[in-house]
Amino acid sequence: MSNTSPQRSSGPSFAEKYGPWAFIAGGSMGIGRALSLEAAARGLNVVINARGRESLAKTAAEVRARHGVEVRELAADLADPRIGELVAEATSDLQVGLFVYNATIAPIGRFLDIPLDLQLTSVQMNCATPLRLLYEFAPKMVARGRGGISLVSSTGGTQGAVTSATYNAGKAFEWILAESLWGELGDHGVDVTAMLVGPTSSPNYNAFKDTLDPELCSRADSEDLLDRMRNGLMNPAEPEEVAVSLYDGLGNGPVTWTRPLDKWITTKSLAMARDEVTVTWRRLMETSTRPPEKQAR
Protein backbone atom coordinates (compact mmCIF):
# COMPACT_ATOMS: atom_id res chain seq x y z
CA MET A 1 0.00 0.00 0.00
CA SER A 2 1.30 3.45 -0.88
CA ASN A 3 2.39 5.46 2.14
CA THR A 4 0.83 8.82 1.37
CA SER A 5 -1.62 9.10 4.24
CA PRO A 6 -1.10 9.01 8.01
CA GLN A 7 -3.69 6.23 8.26
CA ARG A 8 -2.47 2.70 7.53
CA SER A 9 -4.51 -0.41 6.94
CA SER A 10 -5.85 -2.24 9.97
CA GLY A 11 -6.83 -5.90 10.02
CA PRO A 12 -3.86 -8.24 10.28
CA SER A 13 -2.53 -8.85 13.78
CA PHE A 14 0.81 -7.45 14.95
CA ALA A 15 2.43 -10.88 14.48
CA GLU A 16 0.98 -11.24 10.98
CA LYS A 17 2.33 -7.84 9.98
CA TYR A 18 5.69 -7.95 11.72
CA GLY A 19 6.45 -11.60 12.51
CA PRO A 20 7.60 -14.21 12.86
CA TRP A 21 10.90 -12.82 14.24
CA ALA A 22 11.92 -9.50 15.74
CA PHE A 23 15.53 -8.32 15.94
CA ILE A 24 16.16 -5.91 18.82
CA ALA A 25 19.59 -4.23 18.59
CA GLY A 26 20.46 -3.36 22.19
CA GLY A 27 17.66 -5.44 23.67
CA SER A 28 18.85 -6.68 27.06
CA MET A 29 18.39 -3.76 29.45
CA GLY A 30 16.25 -0.70 30.06
CA ILE A 31 14.14 0.31 27.08
CA GLY A 32 15.68 -2.54 25.06
CA ARG A 33 14.58 -5.17 27.57
CA ALA A 34 11.05 -3.73 27.49
CA LEU A 35 11.11 -3.81 23.68
CA SER A 36 12.15 -7.49 23.71
CA LEU A 37 9.43 -8.42 26.21
CA GLU A 38 6.71 -6.43 24.44
CA ALA A 39 7.57 -7.88 21.01
CA ALA A 40 7.20 -11.36 22.53
CA ALA A 41 3.97 -10.36 24.27
CA ARG A 42 2.65 -9.49 20.80
CA GLY A 43 3.48 -12.98 19.54
CA LEU A 44 6.91 -12.59 17.95
CA ASN A 45 10.03 -14.69 18.43
CA VAL A 46 12.93 -12.45 19.32
CA VAL A 47 16.62 -12.16 18.50
CA ILE A 48 18.10 -10.12 21.32
CA ASN A 49 21.42 -8.43 20.73
CA ALA A 50 23.67 -6.78 23.33
CA ARG A 51 27.31 -7.02 24.43
CA GLY A 52 27.00 -8.23 28.02
CA ARG A 53 26.33 -11.98 28.03
CA GLU A 54 24.94 -12.12 31.55
CA SER A 55 22.17 -9.53 31.11
CA LEU A 56 21.49 -10.93 27.64
CA ALA A 57 20.95 -14.44 29.02
CA LYS A 58 18.83 -13.10 31.88
CA THR A 59 16.51 -11.12 29.60
CA ALA A 60 16.32 -14.00 27.10
CA ALA A 61 15.27 -16.39 29.89
CA GLU A 62 12.67 -13.89 31.11
CA VAL A 63 11.20 -13.45 27.61
CA ARG A 64 10.99 -17.24 27.10
CA ALA A 65 9.47 -17.84 30.53
CA ARG A 66 6.89 -15.08 30.32
CA HIS A 67 5.76 -15.48 26.72
CA GLY A 68 6.80 -18.97 25.55
CA VAL A 69 8.33 -17.71 22.32
CA GLU A 70 11.66 -18.67 20.76
CA VAL A 71 14.56 -16.43 21.68
CA ARG A 72 18.01 -16.26 20.11
CA GLU A 73 20.84 -14.41 21.83
CA LEU A 74 23.42 -12.50 19.80
CA ALA A 75 26.31 -11.25 21.94
CA ALA A 76 27.94 -8.75 19.60
CA ASP A 77 29.14 -5.17 19.71
CA LEU A 78 27.18 -2.93 17.36
CA ALA A 79 30.31 -0.78 16.98
CA ASP A 80 32.20 -3.77 15.53
CA PRO A 81 32.93 -3.06 11.84
CA ARG A 82 31.99 -6.72 11.11
CA ILE A 83 28.53 -6.27 12.65
CA GLY A 84 26.73 -6.64 9.30
CA GLU A 85 28.25 -10.10 8.76
CA LEU A 86 27.66 -11.16 12.38
CA VAL A 87 23.99 -10.21 12.19
CA ALA A 88 23.58 -11.82 8.76
CA GLU A 89 25.09 -15.09 10.07
CA ALA A 90 22.96 -15.09 13.21
CA THR A 91 19.70 -14.52 11.32
CA SER A 92 20.28 -16.28 7.97
CA ASP A 93 17.68 -18.97 8.74
CA LEU A 94 15.08 -16.58 10.21
CA GLN A 95 12.40 -14.40 8.71
CA VAL A 96 12.89 -11.08 10.50
CA GLY A 97 9.77 -8.97 10.10
CA LEU A 98 10.54 -6.41 12.80
CA PHE A 99 13.83 -4.56 13.25
CA VAL A 100 14.29 -2.15 16.16
CA TYR A 101 17.56 -0.26 16.57
CA ASN A 102 17.72 0.81 20.22
CA ALA A 103 21.36 0.89 21.38
CA THR A 104 23.40 4.05 21.49
CA ILE A 105 26.62 5.64 22.69
CA ALA A 106 26.23 9.10 24.17
CA PRO A 107 29.50 10.94 24.73
CA ILE A 108 28.40 13.70 27.12
CA GLY A 109 30.71 16.67 27.83
CA ARG A 110 32.24 19.65 26.05
CA PHE A 111 32.92 18.68 22.43
CA LEU A 112 36.68 19.23 22.48
CA ASP A 113 37.07 17.44 25.81
CA ILE A 114 35.76 14.18 24.33
CA PRO A 115 38.38 11.97 22.60
CA LEU A 116 37.88 11.79 18.83
CA ASP A 117 37.81 7.97 18.93
CA LEU A 118 34.78 8.03 21.25
CA GLN A 119 33.01 10.56 19.02
CA LEU A 120 33.67 8.34 15.99
CA THR A 121 32.34 5.29 17.84
CA SER A 122 29.21 7.27 18.62
CA VAL A 123 28.79 8.10 14.92
CA GLN A 124 29.34 4.43 14.12
CA MET A 125 26.67 3.35 16.65
CA ASN A 126 24.05 6.00 15.88
CA CYS A 127 24.53 6.36 12.12
CA ALA A 128 26.66 3.77 10.31
CA THR A 129 25.47 0.61 12.10
CA PRO A 130 21.72 1.26 11.79
CA LEU A 131 22.33 1.98 8.10
CA ARG A 132 24.29 -1.24 7.69
CA LEU A 133 21.59 -3.31 9.41
CA LEU A 134 18.87 -1.66 7.36
CA TYR A 135 20.63 -3.05 4.29
CA GLU A 136 20.43 -6.48 5.91
CA PHE A 137 16.75 -6.45 6.90
CA ALA A 138 14.89 -3.95 4.69
CA PRO A 139 15.36 -5.60 1.26
CA LYS A 140 13.83 -8.85 2.56
CA MET A 141 10.88 -6.97 4.05
CA VAL A 142 10.34 -5.12 0.77
CA ALA A 143 10.43 -8.44 -1.10
CA ARG A 144 7.79 -9.84 1.29
CA GLY A 145 5.71 -6.66 1.04
CA ARG A 146 5.46 -6.30 4.80
CA GLY A 147 7.51 -5.53 7.90
CA GLY A 148 8.26 -2.96 10.58
CA ILE A 149 11.33 -0.89 11.38
CA SER A 150 11.95 1.57 14.19
CA LEU A 151 15.05 3.62 14.91
CA VAL A 152 15.06 4.74 18.54
CA SER A 153 15.96 8.41 18.55
CA SER A 154 15.42 11.13 21.15
CA THR A 155 13.57 14.39 21.71
CA GLY A 156 17.15 15.70 21.98
CA GLY A 157 17.66 14.88 18.30
CA THR A 158 15.68 17.78 16.89
CA GLN A 159 18.09 20.53 17.94
CA GLY A 160 21.64 21.20 19.04
CA ALA A 161 22.61 21.41 22.69
CA VAL A 162 25.87 22.03 24.48
CA THR A 163 27.60 18.94 25.95
CA SER A 164 25.83 16.45 23.70
CA ALA A 165 26.75 17.65 20.20
CA THR A 166 27.64 14.34 18.56
CA TYR A 167 24.91 12.41 20.38
CA ASN A 168 22.20 14.87 19.35
CA ALA A 169 23.53 14.90 15.78
CA GLY A 170 23.42 11.08 15.70
CA LYS A 171 19.87 11.06 17.03
CA ALA A 172 18.93 13.60 14.33
CA PHE A 173 20.39 11.23 11.74
CA GLU A 174 18.21 8.37 13.01
CA TRP A 175 15.12 10.62 13.08
CA ILE A 176 15.53 11.93 9.54
CA LEU A 177 16.57 8.55 8.15
CA ALA A 178 13.50 6.83 9.62
CA GLU A 179 11.21 9.64 8.49
CA SER A 180 12.57 9.37 4.94
CA LEU A 181 12.22 5.59 4.90
CA TRP A 182 8.65 5.89 6.21
CA GLY A 183 7.92 7.31 2.77
CA GLU A 184 10.14 5.08 0.64
CA LEU A 185 9.67 1.69 2.30
CA GLY A 186 6.05 2.49 3.10
CA ASP A 187 5.42 2.31 -0.63
CA HIS A 188 6.31 -1.41 -0.30
CA GLY A 189 4.19 -2.18 2.76
CA VAL A 190 6.99 -1.72 5.31
CA ASP A 191 6.11 0.49 8.28
CA VAL A 192 8.92 2.70 9.57
CA THR A 193 8.92 5.04 12.53
CA ALA A 194 11.40 7.15 14.45
CA MET A 195 10.81 6.85 18.18
CA LEU A 196 11.57 10.22 19.77
CA VAL A 197 12.17 9.08 23.34
CA GLY A 198 11.99 11.55 26.22
CA PRO A 199 13.28 11.09 29.77
CA THR A 200 12.90 7.42 30.71
CA SER A 201 13.57 5.66 33.98
CA SER A 202 16.70 3.50 34.40
CA PRO A 203 19.18 3.08 37.28
CA ASN A 204 21.47 5.63 35.62
CA TYR A 205 18.58 7.99 34.94
CA ASN A 206 17.25 7.72 38.48
CA ALA A 207 20.67 8.66 39.91
CA PHE A 208 20.59 11.72 37.64
CA LYS A 209 17.05 12.53 38.74
CA ASP A 210 18.21 12.72 42.34
CA THR A 211 20.43 15.67 41.38
CA LEU A 212 17.59 17.78 39.91
CA ASP A 213 16.50 21.00 41.57
CA PRO A 214 12.91 20.22 42.74
CA GLU A 215 11.88 23.88 42.68
CA LEU A 216 13.05 24.39 39.07
CA CYS A 217 11.28 21.17 38.02
CA SER A 218 7.90 21.86 39.65
CA ARG A 219 6.14 23.85 36.91
CA ALA A 220 3.88 21.35 35.19
CA ASP A 221 1.21 23.77 33.97
CA SER A 222 3.53 26.32 32.31
CA GLU A 223 3.51 27.01 28.56
CA ASP A 224 7.24 27.71 28.72
CA LEU A 225 9.39 25.08 27.01
CA LEU A 226 12.12 25.08 29.64
CA ASP A 227 9.64 24.75 32.52
CA ARG A 228 7.90 21.83 30.85
CA MET A 229 11.12 20.05 29.92
CA ARG A 230 12.37 20.43 33.48
CA ASN A 231 9.13 19.02 34.81
CA GLY A 232 9.46 16.13 32.35
CA LEU A 233 12.92 15.32 33.70
CA MET A 234 11.38 14.94 37.15
CA ASN A 235 8.67 12.58 35.84
CA PRO A 236 10.35 10.09 33.51
CA ALA A 237 8.40 7.46 31.59
CA GLU A 238 8.85 3.77 32.34
CA PRO A 239 10.66 1.66 29.69
CA GLU A 240 7.47 -0.41 29.27
CA GLU A 241 5.55 2.73 28.22
CA VAL A 242 8.18 3.44 25.55
CA ALA A 243 7.91 -0.10 24.18
CA VAL A 244 4.09 -0.06 24.03
CA SER A 245 4.07 3.38 22.38
CA LEU A 246 6.68 2.35 19.82
CA TYR A 247 4.81 -0.77 18.73
CA ASP A 248 1.41 0.96 18.83
CA GLY A 249 2.91 3.78 16.74
CA LEU A 250 4.38 1.50 14.09
CA GLY A 251 2.13 1.98 11.08
CA ASN A 252 0.71 5.26 12.35
CA GLY A 253 3.27 7.72 11.07
CA PRO A 254 6.93 8.57 10.64
CA VAL A 255 7.45 9.75 14.22
CA THR A 256 6.26 8.28 17.53
CA TRP A 257 6.49 9.65 21.07
CA THR A 258 5.88 7.99 24.43
CA ARG A 259 3.82 10.76 25.98
CA PRO A 260 1.92 13.83 24.76
CA LEU A 261 4.48 15.99 26.61
CA ASP A 262 7.31 14.61 24.44
CA LYS A 263 5.35 15.49 21.29
CA TRP A 264 4.60 18.96 22.68
CA ILE A 265 8.33 19.50 23.40
CA THR A 266 9.29 18.48 19.85
CA THR A 267 6.61 20.65 18.26
CA LYS A 268 7.50 23.65 20.40
CA SER A 269 11.26 23.20 19.87
CA LEU A 270 10.89 22.97 16.10
CA ALA A 271 8.77 26.14 16.02
CA MET A 272 11.38 28.24 17.86
CA ALA A 273 14.24 30.25 16.36
CA ARG A 274 17.37 28.11 16.21
CA ASP A 275 19.37 30.27 18.61
CA GLU A 276 16.49 30.43 21.08
CA VAL A 277 15.89 26.67 21.13
CA THR A 278 19.57 25.82 21.45
CA VAL A 279 19.98 28.23 24.36
CA THR A 280 16.85 26.74 26.00
CA TRP A 281 18.24 23.21 25.75
CA ARG A 282 21.55 24.50 27.09
CA ARG A 283 19.74 25.92 30.12
CA LEU A 284 18.05 22.54 30.62
CA MET A 285 21.48 21.10 31.41
CA GLU A 286 21.76 23.57 34.31
CA THR A 287 18.78 21.91 35.97
CA SER A 288 21.02 19.19 37.39
CA THR A 289 23.84 19.57 39.87
CA ARG A 290 25.53 16.60 38.22
CA PRO A 291 28.48 17.34 35.91
CA PRO A 292 27.46 17.02 32.24
CA GLU A 293 29.57 13.92 31.60
CA LYS A 294 27.57 12.08 34.27
CA GLN A 295 24.15 13.20 33.06
CA ALA A 296 21.68 10.77 31.54
CA ARG A 297 20.88 10.84 27.84
Ligand SMILES: NC(=O)c1ccc[n+]([C@@H]2O[C@H](COP(=O)([O-])OP(=O)(O)OC[C@H]3O[C@@H](n4cnc5c(N)ncnc54)[C@H](OP(=O)(O)O)[C@@H]3O)[C@@H](O)[C@H]2O)c1
Ligand atom coordinates in the same frame (compact mmCIF):
# COMPACT_ATOMS: atom_id res chain seq x y z
N1 LIG B 1 16.82 6.61 28.83
C1 LIG B 1 16.48 7.83 28.41
O1 LIG B 1 16.11 8.71 29.20
C2 LIG B 1 16.50 8.15 26.94
C3 LIG B 1 16.14 9.44 26.51
C4 LIG B 1 16.16 9.73 25.16
C5 LIG B 1 16.52 8.75 24.24
N2 LIG B 1 16.87 7.51 24.68
C6 LIG B 1 17.26 6.52 23.67
O2 LIG B 1 16.73 5.26 24.02
C7 LIG B 1 17.61 4.22 23.60
C8 LIG B 1 17.89 3.27 24.77
O3 LIG B 1 18.45 4.02 25.82
P1 LIG B 1 18.98 3.32 27.13
O4 LIG B 1 19.38 4.40 28.06
O5 LIG B 1 18.02 2.29 27.58
O6 LIG B 1 20.32 2.63 26.45
P2 LIG B 1 21.61 1.82 27.04
O7 LIG B 1 21.38 1.59 28.49
O8 LIG B 1 22.87 2.48 26.65
O9 LIG B 1 21.58 0.45 26.22
C9 LIG B 1 20.48 -0.27 26.10
C10 LIG B 1 20.83 -1.61 25.51
O10 LIG B 1 21.78 -1.52 24.44
C11 LIG B 1 22.85 -2.44 24.67
N3 LIG B 1 24.06 -1.86 24.08
C12 LIG B 1 24.69 -0.73 24.43
N4 LIG B 1 25.78 -0.55 23.67
C13 LIG B 1 25.83 -1.59 22.81
C14 LIG B 1 26.74 -2.00 21.79
N5 LIG B 1 27.83 -1.28 21.50
N6 LIG B 1 26.49 -3.12 21.09
C15 LIG B 1 25.39 -3.88 21.39
N7 LIG B 1 24.51 -3.55 22.35
C16 LIG B 1 24.73 -2.43 23.07
C17 LIG B 1 22.90 -2.58 26.19
O11 LIG B 1 23.51 -3.81 26.60
P3 LIG B 1 25.12 -3.95 26.76
O12 LIG B 1 25.60 -2.73 27.48
O13 LIG B 1 25.31 -5.21 27.53
O14 LIG B 1 25.68 -4.05 25.38
C18 LIG B 1 21.43 -2.58 26.53
O15 LIG B 1 20.85 -3.82 26.32
C19 LIG B 1 18.87 4.91 23.05
O16 LIG B 1 18.82 4.93 21.65
C20 LIG B 1 18.77 6.34 23.60
O17 LIG B 1 19.36 7.28 22.75
C21 LIG B 1 16.87 7.19 26.01
